[in-house]
Amino acid sequence: MASTPKIIVIGGGLAGLSAVMKIAEAGGKVDLFSIVPVKRSHSVCAQGGINAAKNLKGEGDTTWQHFDDTVYGGDFLGNQTPIKGMCEAAPAIIDLLDRMGVPFNRTPEGLLDFRRFGGTLYHRTAFAGATTGQQLLYALDEQVRRYESEGKVQKYEGWEFLSAVLDSKGVCRGICAMNLRTMEVRTFAADAIILATGGNGAIFGKSTNSVVCTGSAQAAVYQQGVCYANGEFIQVHPTCIPGEDKLRLMSESARGEGGRVWVPKAAGDKRAANSIPASERWYFLEEWYPKYGNLVPRDVATRAIHKVVYEHGLGIDGQPMVYLDLTHIDRATLDRKLEGILEIYEKFVGDDPREVPMKIFPGMHYTMGGLWVDADQMTNIPGIFAAGEAEYQYHGANRLGANSLLSCIYGGFVAGPKAMQYGKNLQAAEGDGGHTAELKRQEEINQRLLSSNGAENPFKIWRELGDVMTKNATVIRYNKNLQAADGQIQRLLERYRNINLSDKSMWANTSFAFTRQLLNMLHLARVIVQGAERRDESRGAHYKPDFPDRNDEKFLKTTKAFFATDTNGPRFEYEAVDTQFIPPRPRRYDAVK
């Protein structure tokens, strides 16, 4: 219908900006919504790098090899066709980023430098110091700002997406959003929308994610009928710095550059790390996985650390922590390659990791699951697309380091043009396309919240949710505990009805916005724990001691959760995985694959 379709992109991280760029370039009209100014999106946190098989180190790396590593690393749960497309597109994406001015590290000849990352034997990761995500996001932000100044992009920063507007046939016709200063709720018309709203770390309380990574937007459309896939697959990063407000990541690049993980051989050894001789240190990853050593994939490293701490009782000084040691590498190299991440440690802990081994422990890091999408990045609701960490499609049961930035950009590059194409063929809506009804529904939710006079503090409920999730749904999972966790979440949902909004003003009310997000987090949390409970096997990041093996016969399947309005909770379906290129084989990092 519309010759120039109107697209709304929600989220200005790498995925959202990539989509916006493609739409603006193709002459489409695009509105970009984001809670935070897009330049402050969570993507800036990525440190390590972005993968592409450019084969600039004479190792014979190929896009097929990258594809194979990604599928294998994801324990064969990822649909292979889209993953293959991503790996094939990666080298050209790196070139584009390079042309846009990303200050990638260079070789003496002036070419892009590449480093090794977990889950591969090749130097495949391009990086810009230790702030690759920041540099990539800025490059895209700059291009989008250019389009904005040309009038091709309209930004709505400081607006929160509340829900999709659906017409009587269940087709998406726009969005409902709230201005976070005036608290005004409005609907905006669009021929297609793209959700690029990132991960859901906040459901676990403390994580490596940014504050706005609540998964609230995904949970909102899930409650409107969009399928949420593989929710139980959550990546716990092996090396985080425990903190009061969040878990700060120590990037895998620390291990990529030669960092070694160890604990003192003697339990409760009180000596300072540096005074423990090599013979009295246990480099357990190197011992258990001689081929990959410290660079085993994240789930393997995480469980190994867990085991050393909780089964062998060898955590540093009895605490749940192990050493990540860089002190054998010279200062100049460390500063050149890892300065950014070492500064984080120095700044937030107070010790210099060039001198003293760092203390680290695993923490919630990445959301493999997400909105179910097809090959065009469209969800099961026509007109709702998704890209980036918010969708599920590129990482299977476990994401390899430096593959996420790639999947965000690639997903955005697919979603943008596909949304345009969809918009061009869209028939006009009947009536007002559902705008009045959706606005009313959202305003009523706000009214209910504002008039509630309960006793429950939303931030306390959130903390409890985080504790329940971290305890029961991260590294090691037992059905009994998952069931109990679901019960606890349901009780939190009940308590939510008795919420106390200590701030009822209608101006820049951040706790009001948070309280709305909290309800969505609770609903998504149930998808995670119930999905985990149902999957009686161990695959990738999902590990059940009672079912220690992968079970392809029963579970080589995508978990699909739908919101059931009758039970107010998830209903599950399973879908076969596309394995047409690489037949599943056992995933083992203690031997050649």
Added chain:
Amino acid sequence: MAERTIKVEIKRQHDPDGTAVVERFEIPYRPNMNVISVLMEIAARPVTVDGKETTPVTYESNCLEEICGSCSMRINGRARMACSALVDNLEQPLRLEPLSKFPVVRDLQVDRSVLFENLKRVQAWVPIDGSYDLGAGPRITPQAQEESYPLSNCISCCCCMEVCPQFNVATGFVGAATIAQVKLFNDHPTGKVLKEERLHALMGDGGIQDCSYAQNCVKACPKELPLAQAISDVGRQVMVQAVKDIFTT
């Protein structure tokens, strides 16, 4: 012995036109807290030291690792990032105030959109031909990368502008952050095609000649950008351009 606590005084203002008041809080001490975790603690129990119920404090934050640039505020009188301000290193009572050179939205949240407007004004981007596959980018020596990378680390926090004697609504001076971005893009092999436009954007009112080289900005920048160098380089570029302009017009 009484429990160890953290004493906090927060300057609060309900909306842009409201009057500012100071509220005092006292919260339980835990080691290794930063200012953000103090504000989170207050949100979970918004009660002042006199037992008065109040509202959670409005402030901006996102990454909590000093990379998104959201959380700048004045802490004990100094413009800095709240997420990297460790309570153990600060004198108490902690005094939290919004940045003073930007319009207050509410409490500790201010409107810093002026910086993003400035970045548009100086065309702070590399004008690529298109996003389709046009092959590899220009070769760049490691030395050149090492020079541009620090400039590309600017998190748009606006601390440099807060402390700059020249930066206020009246002068319209763009501030150090924007000047640093001009240097970054003028130095880029492709970006430099817009060099003239960028330098012209810096001439006239609010341009670089307003900088008094006081270098407050250098001290305030949490990402340690080489701002002094950038300001003097770009200053020179502007002068050269001005001379060129005389001979070409």
